[in-house]
Amino acid sequence: xxxxxxxxxxxxxxxxxxxxxxxxxxxxxxxxxxxxxxxxxxxxxxxxxxxxxxxxxxxxxxxxxxxxxxxxxxxxxxxxxxxxxxxxxxxxxxxxxxxxxxxxxxxxxxxxxxxxxxx
Amino acid sequence: xxxxxxxxxxxxxxxxxxxxxxxxxxxxxxxxxxxxxxxxxxxxxxxxxxxxxxxxxxxxxxxxxxxxxxxxxxxxxxxxxxxxxxxxxxxxxxxxxxxxxxxxxxxxxxx
Numbered sequence: 001x002x003x004x005x006x007x008x009x010x011x012x013x014x015x016x017x018x019x020x021x022x023x024x025x026x027x028x029x030x031x032x033x034x035x036x037x038x039x040x041x042x043x044x045x046x047x048x049x050x051x052x053x054x055x056x057x058x059x060x061x062x063x064x065x066x067x068x069x070x071x072x073x074x075x076x077x078x079x080x081x082x083x084x085x086x087x088x089x090x091x092x093x094x095x096x097x098x099x100x101x102x103x104x105x106x107x108x109x110x111x112x113x114x115x116x117x118x119x
Numbered sequence: 120x121x122x123x124x125x126x127x128x129x130x131x132x133x134x135x136x137x138x139x140x141x142x143x144x145x146x147x148x149x150x151x152x153x154x155x156x157x158x159x160x161x162x163x164x165x166x167x168x169x170x171x172x173x174x175x176x177x178x179x180x181x182x183x184x185x186x187x188x189x190x191x192x193x194x195x196x197x198x199x200x201x202x203x204x205x206x207x208x209x210x211x212x213x214x215x216x217x218x219x220x221x222x223x224x225x226x227x228x229x230x
Contacts, residue, residue: 034217043222044163044207057216093162106151106211108218113162 003027004096006111013084014119020080021114023094029074030096034108035067038091050077084118091115120145123210125221133229138195140224142208145189152184152191153218155207163207167193198228 003026013019023033035047048069050056056069068080077096081088093113097106123144132138140154151170155163169175169182169191181194191210195202205225211218 032216044220046217046220049217051216091160091162106218107153107165107168108209109165110155110162 002098002107002109004030004094004109004111006094006114008114009112010115010117012117012119015085016083018080018082019084019116020078021092021094021116023077023079023096023111025075025096025109028096028098030077030098031074032097033071033077034095034097035069035077035079036093036095038093038113040091044093047079081116084116086118089116089118121221122146122219123208123221125206125208125224127222128225129227130224131227131229132198134198134200136198136228138198138202138226138228140193140195140206140208140226142191142193142210142221143189144191144208144210144219146210146212146219147186147189148212148214149186149189149210150213151211151218152182153209153211154180154182154191154193155209155220156202157205157207157223159204195226198226200228200230203227 007022033050036044047062048056048058050071058064071077094111097108154167157163167182169184175182179196183192205223207223208221209218
């Protein structure tokens, strides 16, 4: 249980285009999903917290107009990188939190990640 | 001071040894504690969660929590080369909407 999928797993795009990444919780309902970005050999960086049916909460320094997050249902959240540039190339990982897990609660499960390369 | 601190490593142990990974946190009202394993180029994988003081064992992994000292650790017994990865500590308090992650400790198990 507690499987999170992401699509696509990798994407290459031209500078200036927009890219949408989907995150789905496959076997549980996730009222809260998180979007992270990770550059090579660096730590996870939380970009935003997404709650179903409400606006996402962005971390300081993350442009909400550039990284559009939609959490339309209890099993789906999307991140759209608008007008992507080479500096946006990174590993984007979503995570969904369970209300009750196999051993407890508040467990957070990660999707496999999306590797974005902007040319 | 970071909210969640881990030794960055790298930590190197021989195959079969015990690997000890440590994590301290600053928020006293933290109630949920997690250890994740992240292989290079992959996303983190939850391996242990602990909520009460004391030890929790799962196979070769033991998590230890000491809320008074604000300290949580992960022991890996009989370390294998396949355990070589970065281990992330995460902490959450009831009122927070998010877990706070440490920067991770890189473990290398040498055959």
